[in-house]
């Protein structure tokens with residue numbers, strides 16, 4: 001059931017009834033897909049104002065079509081570990097929507113991967129990709145494989161086996177995967193190598209996030225984290241604020257978190273806490289990014305190592321408690337549903353000014369409501385972290401043109417894209433009479449382009 005205000009107009013009731021019918025149908029069909037249902041609910045709730053004003057979306061039953069993936073691929077991934085044991089994982093690719101371009105979205109290797117997680121990520125990717133202004137549809141893939149503790153040889157064999165099935169379904173004009181949790185340049189390299197071997201041809205544009213020697217783009221590694229900060233900068237500027245002397249906490253210490261920290265520090269902020277899935281480190285005077293990079297990028301170790309070289313910092317072995325650290329800006333950059341009602345209340349009590357989702361759906365529905373009800377500036381994932389996929393699209397453009405841009409060119413383009421996304425979200429929120437509500441703004445701005453295109457292309 002969708003959430004409703006106490007008083008709804010006649011027009012709103014028609015829309016809510018229409019949406020509820022679809023929501024109940026998908027819930028009945030896949031009741032166990034809790035992340036997918038959560039993302040659907042957030043989406044439907046925020047689209048009510050645009051459906052009230054545009055009857056054509058109901059007449060064309062766009063929502064019921066859009067909420068069903070165009071294609072779901074699920075496959076066996078067998079591989080042999082270093083001890084000679086045969087292991088089996090389950091792989092996925094959800095090709096959700098190709099109205100405005102080839103499917104585009106990352107690949108996640110994590111034990112929590114299941115169809116519900118894949119579907120929620122692919123669904124939200126549709127609107128994120130639409131917001132970038134580029135011609136990319138929405139998809140996502142992954143496997144319930146845990147890279148933690150695996151040797152390089154095991155990672156390579158897993159990636160090769162994964163691609164041995166996936167290669168049949170992807171291509172530079174059909175579906176272009178990239179990295180996500182547990183998948184970075186190394187894994188993309190192994191997957192690219194296997195794709196090339198199976199195809200017998202070098203298609204640079206089939207994957208993004210590649211190494212620089214074979215078609216990767218400068219700036220892609222930094223893009224999601226930097227883009228997050230460029231977006232927050234726009235949020236702050238609108239309120240006549242900036243990053244100088246702001247206290248920041250970020251969850252995670254992976255690709256997104258590290259480059260968000262880097263750019264925020266460059267703009268004058270102080271990052272006092274960050275985490276990994278075991279725990280978090282805190283230093284009221286600011287953490288050393290150099291040490292975090294060494295621990296995570298060079299040593300592949302746990303964040304608890306931090307206090308060995310920085311005894312002035314503290315380590316706490318419960319990562320979910322990071323939200324009890326007082327801050328001006330909270331950047332959840334790890335995983336889904338990491339900020340619940342209790343954590344949101346704690347952040348509000350401690351005076352948080354901005355919460356921006358570097359990760360995908362890191363805040364529960366209840367947490368988002370708490371932020372919005374308490375006047376916290378809230379940036380939703382599909383807008384805030386869109387810089388990564390936007391830069392992937394720039395990588396595709398460079399591959400097509402057989403060119404390589406400089407870091408400065410890519411970064412300048414990224415800044416323009418993030419400013420544009422912020423402007424389009426605020427414009428949509430204002431147009432549909434929810435000023436300041438970027439959840440509504442982002443979903444409406446992302447949705448309308450896809451929905452209008454689906455109508456133009458007929459019932460397919």
Ligand SMILES: NC(=O)C1=CN([C@@H]2O[C@H](COP(=O)(O)OP(=O)(O)OC[C@H]3O[C@@H](n4cnc5c(N)ncnc54)[C@H](O)[C@@H]3O)[C@@H](O)[C@H]2O)C=CC1
Nearest residue numbers: 180181182224252253254255256276277319334359360388
């Ligand atoms: N890499 C990219 O370009 C993009 C990533 N994202 C999203 O950003 C988030 C992070 O992705 P990456 O940084 O690429 O992954 P990553 O694998 O580089 O890093 C993930 C980090 O989160 C930590 N982590 C995992 N579960 C945790 C938990 N429950 N509490 C605290 N920390 C936890 C891990 O220890 C690791 O430090 C994901 O939600 C991903 O979907 C979104 C857009 C693009």
Ligand SMILES: O=C(O)CCC(=O)C(=O)O
Nearest residue numbers: 105106178180388389392
């Ligand atoms: O760069 C890409 O294509 C993937 C980015 C991604 O997975 C995401 O935006 O969540």
